[in-house]
Amino acid sequence: MEFDEIIKDIKNNKTVLQMKNFRQHYDTSCYEHCMNVAKYTYLICKKHNLDYISATRAAMLHDLFLYDWRVKSSKSPRFHGYKHPKIALENSKKLFDLNEKEKDIILKHMWPLTLSLPKYKESFIVTLADKYSTFIETKEYYKHNYKLQKIYRYAYVFLCLLVFRIV
Ligand SMILES: [Fe+2]
Numbered sequence: 143m144e145f146d147e148i149i150k151d152i153k154n155n156k157t158v159l160q161m162k163n164f165r166q167h168y169d170t171s172c173y174e175h176c177m178n179v180a181k182y183t184y185l186i187c188k189k190h191n192l193d194y195i196s197a198t199r200a201a202m203l204h205d206l207f208l209y210d211w212r213v214k215s216s217k218s219p220r221f222h223g224y225k226h227p228k229i230a231l232e233n234s235k236k237l238f239d240l241n242e243k244e245k246d247i248i249l250k251h252m253w254p255l256t257l258s259l260p261k262y263k264e265s266f267i268v269t270l271a272d273k274y275s276t277f278i279e280t281k282e283y284y285k286h287n288y289k290l291q292k293i294y295r296y297a298y299v300f301l302c303l304l305v306f307r308i309v
C-alpha cells in the first residue's frame with residue numbers, strides 16, 4: 143500500500159517505535175495517534191492533489207516527544223501544549239532529513255494554540271487531521287467505556303439475583 147511505503151522508514155525507526163510506550167489520548171498511544179493523523183492527512187492531501195508525501199511523513203512525526211505529558215518529570219516541560227511541536231521538530235531533525243514544508247507542518251501543528259500561522263496548505267490539513275483524530279480517539283474511549291459500564295451493571299444485577307436465590 144502506498145501509505146505504508148511513504149512512511150516505511152519512519153514507522154520502523156527505533157526511536158519512533160518508542161512512541162508506543164507513551165499514551166497520547168486516553169487509550170491511544172502516541173504512535174497510534176501519529177499513525178491516525180498520517181492516514182487522514184494522506185487521504186485528504188492525495189484527494190486534493192497536494193504534496194501528500196511530505197504531509198504524510200510530517201504527520202507521522204508531528205508528536206515525536208518521548209515522555210508522558212500527564213506526568214511531571216524532568217523530560218516533560220511545563221506548558222507541553224505550546225512546547226512539544228518544537229521538541230518533536232528537534233527530535234525529527236536528528237533522525238530524518240526534513241524539507242521546509244515538513245518542518246513547518248511539525249512546528250505549526252498546534253495552531254491556533256501556538257499563534258504562528260502555518261505556511262502551507264498541507265500544514266493546515268495536518269492541524270485539522272490532528273484535531274479530528276483527537277476527537278475520534280476520545281469518542282472511541284468513551285464509547286468503549288460506556289459498553290464496559292453496561293456490562294458491569296448487568297453483571298451486578300445478575301450477581302444480586304444469584305445471591306437472592308441462594309438466600
Ligand atoms: Fe501535538
Ligand SMILES: [Fe+2]
Nearest residue numbers: 175204205272
Ligand atoms: Fe497530535
